[in-house]
Amino acid sequence: MDSILDPDVELMLRVQAGDRPAFEALVGKYQRPLVNLIGRYLGAYDDAEDLAQEVFIRVHRAAPRYQPTAKFSTWLYTIARRLCANHARGRALRRWFTLSRDAADAEDDSPDEGRDVADPADDPSVTAEKRQLRRVVAQALSALPDTLRSAVILRRYEELSYEEIATIVGCSVTAAKLRVHRAKSILAKRLAPYAKDAES
DSSP, X not given: OGGGGOXXXXXXXXXXXXXXXXXXXXXXXXXXXXXXXXXXHHTOSTTHHHHHHHHHHHHXXXXXXXXXXXXXXXXXXXXXXXXXXXXXHHHHHHHHHOOOHHXXXXXXXXXXXXXXXXXXXXXXXXXXXXXHHHHHHHHHHHTSOHHHHHHHHHHHTSOOOHHHHHHHHTSOHHHHHHHHHHHHHHHHHHHHHHHHHHHO
Protein backbone atom coordinates (compact mmCIF):
# COMPACT_ATOMS: atom_id res chain seq x y z
CA MET A 1 0.00 0.00 0.00
CA ASP A 2 1.35 3.42 -0.98
CA SER A 3 0.33 4.92 2.36
CA ILE A 4 2.84 2.68 4.16
CA LEU A 5 5.63 4.32 2.15
CA ASP A 6 4.35 7.81 2.89
CA PRO A 7 6.67 9.52 5.41
CA ASP A 8 3.76 11.71 6.54
CA VAL A 9 1.82 8.58 7.50
CA GLU A 10 4.79 7.61 9.65
CA LEU A 11 4.67 11.04 11.29
CA MET A 12 0.93 10.70 11.91
CA LEU A 13 1.43 7.28 13.49
CA ARG A 14 3.96 8.91 15.79
CA VAL A 15 1.37 11.59 16.60
CA GLN A 16 -1.01 8.76 17.45
CA ALA A 17 1.59 7.52 19.93
CA GLY A 18 1.77 10.98 21.55
CA ASP A 19 4.80 12.40 19.71
CA ARG A 20 4.35 16.20 19.84
CA PRO A 21 7.33 17.07 17.56
CA ALA A 22 5.82 14.79 14.86
CA PHE A 23 2.59 16.80 14.99
CA GLU A 24 4.54 20.07 14.79
CA ALA A 25 6.40 18.71 11.75
CA LEU A 26 3.10 18.01 9.98
CA VAL A 27 1.78 21.47 10.84
CA GLY A 28 4.98 23.07 9.55
CA LYS A 29 4.77 21.17 6.26
CA TYR A 30 1.07 21.63 5.54
CA GLN A 31 0.03 24.93 7.13
CA ARG A 32 0.79 27.19 4.15
CA PRO A 33 -0.61 24.74 1.53
CA LEU A 34 -3.77 24.40 3.63
CA VAL A 35 -4.21 28.18 3.97
CA ASN A 36 -3.83 28.56 0.19
CA LEU A 37 -6.22 25.67 -0.51
CA ILE A 38 -8.86 27.04 1.86
CA GLY A 39 -8.46 30.58 0.56
CA ARG A 40 -8.96 29.47 -3.03
CA TYR A 41 -11.92 27.29 -2.11
CA LEU A 42 -13.72 30.04 -0.20
CA GLY A 43 -12.69 32.84 -2.56
CA ALA A 44 -11.36 34.83 0.41
CA TYR A 45 -8.36 34.59 2.69
CA ASP A 46 -9.81 36.32 5.79
CA ASP A 47 -10.90 33.04 7.42
CA ALA A 48 -8.28 30.76 5.86
CA GLU A 49 -5.74 30.90 8.72
CA ASP A 50 -8.39 30.14 11.36
CA LEU A 51 -9.86 27.29 9.34
CA ALA A 52 -6.42 25.79 8.72
CA GLN A 53 -5.88 25.79 12.49
CA GLU A 54 -9.26 24.10 12.91
CA VAL A 55 -8.19 21.39 10.45
CA PHE A 56 -5.09 20.66 12.55
CA ILE A 57 -7.19 20.60 15.72
CA ARG A 58 -9.41 17.97 14.10
CA VAL A 59 -6.35 16.01 12.96
CA HIS A 60 -5.01 15.98 16.51
CA ARG A 61 -8.38 14.93 17.95
CA ALA A 62 -8.70 12.16 15.35
CA ALA A 63 -5.20 10.79 16.03
CA PRO A 64 -6.34 7.96 18.35
CA ARG A 65 -8.70 6.66 15.62
CA TYR A 66 -6.33 7.27 12.68
CA GLN A 67 -5.98 4.43 10.18
CA PRO A 68 -3.45 4.78 7.32
CA THR A 69 -5.73 3.70 4.48
CA ALA A 70 -4.52 6.45 2.11
CA LYS A 71 -1.79 9.04 1.81
CA PHE A 72 -1.76 11.44 4.74
CA SER A 73 -2.31 14.45 2.46
CA THR A 74 -5.43 12.79 1.01
CA TRP A 75 -6.86 12.31 4.50
CA LEU A 76 -5.90 15.87 5.51
CA TYR A 77 -7.46 17.48 2.42
CA THR A 78 -10.64 15.44 2.95
CA ILE A 79 -10.98 16.98 6.41
CA ALA A 80 -10.22 20.44 4.99
CA ARG A 81 -12.77 20.10 2.20
CA ARG A 82 -15.55 19.10 4.57
CA LEU A 83 -14.72 21.96 6.90
CA CYS A 84 -14.68 24.42 3.97
CA ALA A 85 -18.02 23.17 2.68
CA ASN A 86 -19.60 23.58 6.12
CA HIS A 87 -18.09 27.04 6.51
CA ALA A 88 -19.27 28.11 3.04
CA ARG A 89 -22.81 26.96 3.81
CA GLY A 90 -22.79 28.86 7.09
CA ARG A 91 -21.46 31.97 5.39
CA ALA A 92 -24.17 31.77 2.74
CA LEU A 93 -26.82 31.61 5.46
CA ARG A 94 -25.30 34.58 7.27
CA ARG A 95 -25.38 36.58 4.04
CA TRP A 96 -28.99 35.58 3.43
CA PHE A 97 -30.18 36.72 6.83
CA THR A 98 -28.02 39.81 7.27
CA LEU A 99 -29.76 43.19 7.00
CA SER A 100 -26.53 45.09 6.57
CA ARG A 101 -25.20 45.44 3.03
CA ASP A 102 -21.89 46.56 4.46
CA ALA A 103 -21.53 43.28 6.33
CA ALA A 104 -22.25 41.33 3.16
CA ASP A 105 -19.69 43.39 1.26
CA ALA A 106 -17.08 42.79 3.93
CA GLU A 107 -17.47 39.03 3.58
CA ASP A 108 -17.34 39.28 -0.19
CA ASP A 109 -13.88 40.84 -0.39
CA SER A 110 -11.82 39.42 -3.22
CA PRO A 111 -8.87 37.36 -2.04
CA ASP A 112 -5.31 38.50 -2.45
CA GLU A 113 -4.40 35.21 -4.06
CA GLY A 114 -1.39 33.79 -2.29
CA ARG A 115 -0.70 37.22 -0.79
CA ASP A 116 2.29 37.73 -3.05
CA VAL A 117 4.60 40.58 -2.17
CA ALA A 118 5.24 42.77 -5.19
CA ASP A 119 8.75 42.67 -6.59
CA PRO A 120 10.18 46.22 -6.27
CA ALA A 121 11.65 45.79 -9.75
CA ASP A 122 8.20 45.27 -11.26
CA ASP A 123 6.60 48.13 -13.11
CA PRO A 124 3.62 49.37 -11.00
CA SER A 125 1.24 48.89 -13.92
CA VAL A 126 2.44 45.29 -14.38
CA THR A 127 2.00 44.61 -10.66
CA ALA A 128 -1.53 46.03 -10.80
CA GLU A 129 -2.37 43.85 -13.81
CA LYS A 130 -1.09 40.73 -12.03
CA ARG A 131 -3.14 41.55 -8.95
CA GLN A 132 -6.24 42.15 -11.06
CA LEU A 133 -5.75 38.86 -12.90
CA ARG A 134 -5.45 36.99 -9.58
CA ARG A 135 -8.72 38.59 -8.46
CA VAL A 136 -10.46 37.61 -11.69
CA VAL A 137 -9.24 34.01 -11.43
CA ALA A 138 -10.30 33.83 -7.76
CA GLN A 139 -13.76 35.17 -8.60
CA ALA A 140 -14.12 32.70 -11.46
CA LEU A 141 -13.13 29.84 -9.14
CA SER A 142 -15.55 30.91 -6.40
CA ALA A 143 -18.39 31.07 -8.94
CA LEU A 144 -17.97 27.37 -9.79
CA PRO A 145 -20.28 24.80 -8.18
CA ASP A 146 -18.68 23.20 -5.11
CA THR A 147 -18.11 19.83 -6.78
CA LEU A 148 -16.24 21.39 -9.71
CA ARG A 149 -14.34 23.95 -7.62
CA SER A 150 -12.97 21.33 -5.23
CA ALA A 151 -11.80 19.06 -8.02
CA VAL A 152 -10.05 21.70 -10.12
CA ILE A 153 -8.32 23.34 -7.14
CA LEU A 154 -6.97 20.00 -5.97
CA ARG A 155 -5.75 19.18 -9.48
CA ARG A 156 -4.46 22.58 -10.61
CA TYR A 157 -2.97 23.97 -7.41
CA GLU A 158 -2.26 20.91 -5.25
CA GLU A 159 -1.29 18.74 -8.27
CA LEU A 160 -3.03 15.71 -6.84
CA SER A 161 -3.74 12.58 -8.85
CA TYR A 162 -7.28 11.85 -10.00
CA GLU A 163 -7.30 8.88 -7.63
CA GLU A 164 -6.55 11.18 -4.67
CA ILE A 165 -9.13 13.72 -5.82
CA ALA A 166 -11.75 10.98 -6.12
CA THR A 167 -11.06 9.91 -2.53
CA ILE A 168 -11.20 13.46 -1.18
CA VAL A 169 -14.41 14.54 -2.92
CA GLY A 170 -16.09 11.14 -2.66
CA CYS A 171 -16.60 10.13 -6.28
CA SER A 172 -15.19 7.74 -8.87
CA VAL A 173 -11.94 8.44 -10.69
CA THR A 174 -13.90 8.92 -13.93
CA ALA A 175 -16.19 11.45 -12.25
CA ALA A 176 -13.16 13.28 -10.84
CA LYS A 177 -11.68 13.58 -14.34
CA LEU A 178 -15.00 14.81 -15.72
CA ARG A 179 -15.33 17.41 -12.95
CA VAL A 180 -11.84 18.76 -13.57
CA HIS A 181 -12.44 18.87 -17.33
CA ARG A 182 -15.79 20.62 -16.87
CA ALA A 183 -14.32 23.16 -14.45
CA LYS A 184 -11.43 23.93 -16.80
CA SER A 185 -13.86 24.43 -19.70
CA ILE A 186 -16.00 26.87 -17.68
CA LEU A 187 -12.94 28.76 -16.44
CA ALA A 188 -11.49 28.95 -19.94
CA LYS A 189 -14.69 30.58 -21.23
CA ARG A 190 -14.91 33.03 -18.33
CA LEU A 191 -11.25 34.00 -18.57
CA ALA A 192 -11.06 34.12 -22.37
CA PRO A 193 -11.61 37.92 -22.55
CA TYR A 194 -8.67 38.47 -20.19
CA ALA A 195 -6.46 36.14 -22.19
CA LYS A 196 -7.24 38.15 -25.35
CA ASP A 197 -6.41 41.38 -23.54
CA ALA A 198 -3.06 39.95 -22.47
CA GLU A 199 -2.23 38.95 -26.04
CA SER A 200 -3.15 42.33 -27.53
